[in-house]
Amino acid sequence: MKSLVKYIFSILIISFCISEVLLRLLGGVGKPFEAVVKDGFFYNKINTDGLSVYGTFPVLIKKKYKINNEGYNSSKDYLEIDDYSKMIGLVGDSFIEGYHVDVENSIGRLIEEKCDSIFVEEYGIGGHNIHNYIESYNNNNMHLYKKVYFFIHITDFLKDVSYKSKYNRFKEKYFRPLYEASFLLQFINKNHKPFAREKKMNKQISKFTKSKVLRFLEQSKNVSFIYRDANVSDELDFIKEQIEIVDHRIKPFDYGFDQHWNDNGRQNIAIHILNNLGLIRCQNF
Amino acid sequence: MIFNSIIFIFFIVIVYSIYWNINNFRLGVQNFFLLTASYVFYGYWDYRFLSLIFLSTLFDFFFAIQIQKTTKIELKKLFLSLSVIFNIGVLCYFKYMGFFIESLKSTLHYFGYQSNIDFTLNVILPVGISFYTFQTMSYTIDVYRGKLKPTYDFISFAAFVSFFPQLVAGPIERATNLLPQITRKRKFNLKQSLEGFDLIIWGFFKKIVVADSLSPIVDDIFLNYQTLEGFVLFMGAIYFTIQIYCDFSGYSDIAIGLAKLLGINLMVNFNFPYFSSNISDFWKRWHISLSTWFRDYVYIPLGGSRNSLRKTLINVTIVFLVSGLWHGANWTFIAWGFFHSILYIVYSLYSKSTISIAPFRVPSWLQTSLLFVLIVFSWIIFRSENIGSAIYFVKRIFISFDFMNHLNPYNNLSSYYYSIYVILFLGLDFIQMKLNSSQKKVPQEFRIIQNIFFLTIIILFTQVDAANNFIYFQF
Numbered sequence: 001m002k003s004l005v006k007y008i009f010s011i012l013i014i015s016f017c018i019s020e021v022l023l024r025l026l027g028g029v030g031k032p033f034e035a036v037v038k039d040g041f042f043y044n045k046i047n048t049d050g051l052s053v054y055g056t057f058p059v060l061i062k063k064k065y066k067i068n069n070e071g072y073n074s075s076k077d078y079l080e081i082d083d084y085s086k087m088i089g090l091v092g093d094s095f096i097e098g099y100h101v102d103v104e105n106s107i108g109r110l111i112e113e114k115c116d117s118i119f120v121e122e123y124g125i126g127g128h129n130i131h132n133y134i135e136s137y138n139n140n141n142m143h144l145y146k147k148v149y150f151f152i153h154i155t156d157f158l159k160d161v162s163y164k165s166k167y168n169r170f171k172e173k174y175f176r177p178l179y180e181a182s183f184l185l186q187f188i189n190k191n192h193k194p195f196a197r198e199k200k201m202n203k204q205i206s207k208f209t210k211s212k213v214l215r216f217l218e219q220s221k222n223v224s225f226i227y228r229d230a231n232v233s234d235e236l237d238f239i240k241e242q243i244e245i246v247d248h249r250i251k252p253f254d255y256g257f258d259q260h261w262n263d264n265g266r267q268n269i270a271i272h273i274l275n276n277l278g279l280i281r282c283q284n285f
Numbered sequence: 286m287i288f289n290s291i292i293f294i295f296f297i298v299i300v301y302s303i304y305w306n307i308n309n310f311r312l313g314v315q316n317f318f319l320l321t322a323s324y325v326f327y328g329y330w331d332y333r334f335l336s337l338i339f340l341s342t343l344f345d346f347f348f349a350i351q352i353q354k355t356t357k358i359e360l361k362k363l364f365l366s367l368s369v370i371f372n373i374g375v376l377c378y379f380k381y382m383g384f385f386i387e388s389l390k391s392t393l394h395y396f397g398y399q400s401n402i403d404f405t406l407n408v409i410l411p412v413g414i415s416f417y418t419f420q421t422m423s424y425t426i427d428v429y430r431g432k433l434k435p436t437y438d439f440i441s442f443a444a445f446v447s448f449f450p451q452l453v454a455g456p457i458e459r460a461t462n463l464l465p466q467i468t469r470k471r472k473f474n475l476k477q478s479l480e481g482f483d484l485i486i487w488g489f490f491k492k493i494v495v496a497d498s499l500s501p502i503v504d505d506i507f508l509n510y511q512t513l514e515g516f517v518l519f520m521g522a523i524y525f526t527i528q529i530y531c532d533f534s535g536y537s538d539i540a541i542g543l544a545k546l547l548g549i550n551l552m553v554n555f556n557f558p559y560f561s562s563n564i565s566d567f568w569k570r571w572h573i574s575l576s577t578w579f580r581d582y583v584y585i586p587l588g589g590s591r592n593s594l595r596k597t598l599i600n601v602t603i604v605f606l607v608s609g610l611w612h613g614a615n616w617t618f619i620a621w622g623f624f625h626s627i628l629y630i631v632y633s634l635y636s637k638s639t640i641s642i643a644p645f646r647v648p649s650w651l652q653t654s655l656l657f658v659l660i661v662f663s664w665i666i667f668r669s670e671n672i673g674s675a676i677y678f679v680k681r682i683f684i685s686f687d688f689m690n691h692l693n694p695y696n697n698l699s700s701y702y703y704s705i706y707v708i709l710f711l712g713l714d715f716i717q718m719k720l721n722s723s724q725k726k727v728p729q730e731f732r733i734i735q736n737i738f739f740l741t742i743i744i745l746f747t748q749v750d751a752a753n754n755f756i757y758f759q760f
Contacts, residue, residue: 004478007479011733015736015737019745184744
């Protein structure tokens with residue numbers, strides 16, 4: 001039996017080595033996002049860029065990303081603002097972060113491309129929820145903006161605290177160097193989620209979150225909520241008036257593995273926002 | 286638990302290590318462990334249906350002993366009938382009840398009766414039910430026929446019924462082959478294990494690299510067949526032809542390979558069927574465990590080919606219709622079986638007659654190609670939602686024939702891109718067939734290189750996100 005185990009291990013190791021070499025030669029993986037630790041939590045490392053790659057052969061997604069001076073995926077840096085009346089804020093999770101499209105094709109850039117009289121800043125981080133959105137709004141003086149759109153989903157309301165990616169010393173100290181050195185590990189991590197089983201989530205919104213959101217909306221008149229899906233969950237009835245449903249006139253399809261849209265979804269949102277702002281007749285549209 | 290998941294890799298490593306380490310203990314201990322592992326394997330999907338396997342095991346164990354014990358032929362028949370009724374009853378309840386009710390309603394409606402049947406059955410189809418019920422049924426039938434003595438060792442029998450490598454999608458083993466291997470002590474055999482490993486790698490290659498890669502384009506084409514052009518539809522049908530073969534035979538290869546690692550030889554289930562030169566040959570090579578099951582337990586008891594030609598043809602038709610129904614509760618499967626029965630009958634009549642349509646001898650490659658095209662059309666019926674869709678699909682291939690390209694919306698790849706998988710796979714399958722039929726021993730170095738090649742491709746091609754289920758799980 002020992003010889004069988006030896007045989008299987010040798011085959012496995014040789015195959016893994018060849019895969020690693022092939023991946024290096026064929027560029028089947030992108031550059032992992034760089035991160036920094038602050039107060040025990042992880043944040044995107046500012047002023048970095050790279051390629052986000054998903055999929056096997058053929059690669060499904062190979063898109064450019066750029067982390068700007070504020071730590072958000074955006075092709076432009078967020079500098080001091082002269083005229084707030086031209087500013088639009090987009091706040092959300094990974095849909096706004098948008099690693100699935102080229103950073104130049106984000107919703108913000110699409111809007112600016114169609115209408116050059118406004119400027120859009122995107123504040124999206126994967127995993128963020130409504131509490132993070134409110135924090136972003138408050139920390140970035142967004143009450144001064146012409147309009148701010150929160151890109152929401154029912155799942156954003158199910159927790160009572162904001163999301164933060166915790167620093168895991170073991171993972172970062174021992175696994176990350178190995179992960180960054182190995183294309184194969186990155187490839188497997190990006191392309192396989194075999195343990196991903198549906199998590200049982202609490203589907204009710206707490207009173208605390210409800211009252212916090214209602215209080216926030218009362219004080220922040222320039223905020224609108226844009227709902228990701230066509231059907232809004234009944235749980236969100238308490239903010240029904242503030243929710244806008246997007247007309248998905250171009251069918252947004254996802255790649256099956258993470259439900260994120262392709263460019264079509266972003267086009268729809270951009271058009272919706274321009275409509276909402278009354279800028280649909282903007283000269284570049 | 287499915288084979289193409291990480292959890293299964295952990296499972297098999299643990300099971301394999303313990304299995305051979307307890308080999309020195311009593312056989313009962315090893316079989317009890319095998320039984321436990323099989324129940325864990327199945328229960329990981331849905332533990333509630335373990336009770337169904339257990340009941341099926343218990344009843345057939347008991348009935349087989351009673352059949353052996355009693356000397357009265359009427360009682361033997363009674364116990365056999367009870368076993369068959371139980372197994373078929375379970376199968377009908379879980380798999381066909383809804384279908385029968387719907388068909389009854391439609392028939393009544395067709396004849397102008399307004400049916401008051403307001404009964405719908407919302408039960409989950411237990412995975413592998415068609416496989417293990419057939420396996421246990423064959424056991425009692427073989428005992429009744431005197432081909433096999435019943436076992437009095439319940440643990441071994443339960444391990445035979447639930448043997449995890451082939452529990453959910455076959456091969457449908459015969460007790461005459463598998464049970465004796467379970468009731469005697471297994472010895473570790475390096476040659477057998479290496480063969481098993483080769484088969485596992487080849488099976489995974491077929492499933493992960495070929496079947497799963499073709500899956501999105503097949504789904505897309507069969508979903509949007511009403512708007513697509515004829516050539517794309519035909520390509521979609523070819524893709525499904527390859528997908529279903531790689532998916533199912535891939536599973537069988539992995540199952541046979543895993544069994545070999547555990548020192549057990551299962552029957553061959555596929556023997557390069559797409560290289561058959563006629564339909565009779567095809568059915569000797571496709572899903573062999575099922576076709577031989579129907580031959581032994583349906584066709585021969587019906588009289589086989591011993592009676593008149595007319596009776597033989599009726600028997601053939603019955604077997605194909607039942608075989609179609611076995612695949613699922615839908616008229617498309619029955620129509621698929623009927624289509625094959627027509628092909629089979631036409632071929633049988635032609636091969637027996639002295640008339641020759643072609644003025645020359647048709648080369649075997651042409652026969653194989655023609656058969657392949659017919660098989661492709663049969664899979665359209667099999668894969669379509671209903672018979673109407675299948676007819677429209679086929680009609681569009683002919684009336685709307687155009688080479689216009691179609692992009693798969695999920696990845697923007699041309700539908701023609703996927704033909705690479707078909708060509709590559711058929712080439713590899715052909716080489717495998719030649720190697721298998723060759724009398725020469727394949728050098729060990731070649732096998733190593735082959736395994737490394739396949740494994741590397743598997744690593745690089747494994748599908749995004751969670752693993753795809755095997756198609757035959759639904760049957």
